[in-house]
Amino acid sequence: MNHAKQLADLIRAADRVLVFTGAGISTESGIPDFRSPGGVWSKMQPIYFQDFVASREKRREAWTRVFNKSAGWVGASPNDGHRAIAKLVEMGKVTAVVTQNVDNLHQDGGVPDDKVIEIHGNASYAKCLDCGMRHELEELRAPWEADEEIVCVNCAGLLKTATISFGQAMPEDKMERATAEAEASDLCIVLGSSLVVYPAAGIPVMAVRAGSRLVIVNREPTDLDPYAHLVLNTEIGPLMNEVMEALETA
Template sequence: MSRERLARMIEDASRVVVFTGAGISTESGIPDFRSPGGVWSKMKPIYFQDFVASEEKRLEAWTRTFSGAAGWTGREPNAGHYAVARLVAAGKVSSVITQNVDNLHQNSGVPDDKVIELHGNASYATCLECGLRHELDVLKQSFLGRGEIPSCRACGGLVKTATISFGQSMPEGPMARAEDEILACDLCLVLGSSLVVYPAAGFPLMAKRNGAALAIVNREPTEQDVVADLVLHDEIGEVMSAVAPASV
């Protein structure tokens, strides 16, 4: 009955915002961050300040990136991603706010301008000085071939994967866009987020307090379950395939 109720909530809503966390991507084989066996149980995060200050830390960070140690990229979207993409295409979902850095929403067919990335994107790099985008395949050739730590081809500045690291400021533009979308929605659908990482985890609460309905689909309980209108502790791909069938 819970899946049927979620389907009705989506059908009755005029503007849905989907908020996703690591749980939607674990079904694609991408590890999450904090659970046993997750990324941070295997390696310590490199803080932004250390990356900027230390060539040794930059070397370590890029070695992780090009070895695929974190496992954040190179996977395919799963049924949950494709179901969300169908809801976007149908005009039901106005935007996808994501804590993920894996680019899988875009790969599943969600237009770039519909995806709001709160923690950046691991599939490319940017210059910390001028903001120029750099493709990882190009940087990898120089790093592996000549041992060059990436620097900006335009200004010579430090280049870093386009993720938001510990100690790095949250991106102002995406945060502002996310707030606008949250305050305009009448249903916030959370998929696969533990809702413990703030400020991002504050957006579903903001939607609820602004009068929107709140639905949470996550395998484990979250602190926000008590205020949600509907909670499903279930597999995201199965749930979303049921509520957003291929005919949507």
């Protein structure tokens, strides 16, 4: 059977679809992943959360990466995969999108913000480490250019991009919500994740344990492939275009 039709049939039969996305969906928009050759961490060392907090030099380096766009995490456009997910949300099939990505492309592609659970945060804005107030990046460019400490206008606490850094605690509220969505789903579709980074990769595991069918679409095999109802090692955007065509013509 045609793979796109197989996936379309699974979506059509499902009541609550959870989509779980990793770097592989955004590489199709030109955003580098983290761990592969040529990825972000092959070009620069991650700055650990404890070092960011303790060292002005490390904070300066982190903000320089932000404003020089060294990591390349923001500024790209959503692709067909992102737009297909947004359409499935609009159709009422996908109840939540749990993402490991920090690029804001799901929202840019049309998924309402309240449907996106960003378990690794978001690189498109900053948050205060003390009071949690959101700050837009362009507002912080002037103090960075002046080599000033970048602090919160509300409480003078340290600001950091709203990503979850190495050594930083995972957001409990988002993990709890992702867990609840996984356990309530009857179909979990993994798009572009190697499923090796935990605790994030545990979300599809929870879905399977709760009785959900699992679909994995990734360029390379994953450790969870044996537990999946369908595994497709292919490009996400072209596949999802075919899936949407199959759904719309049925």
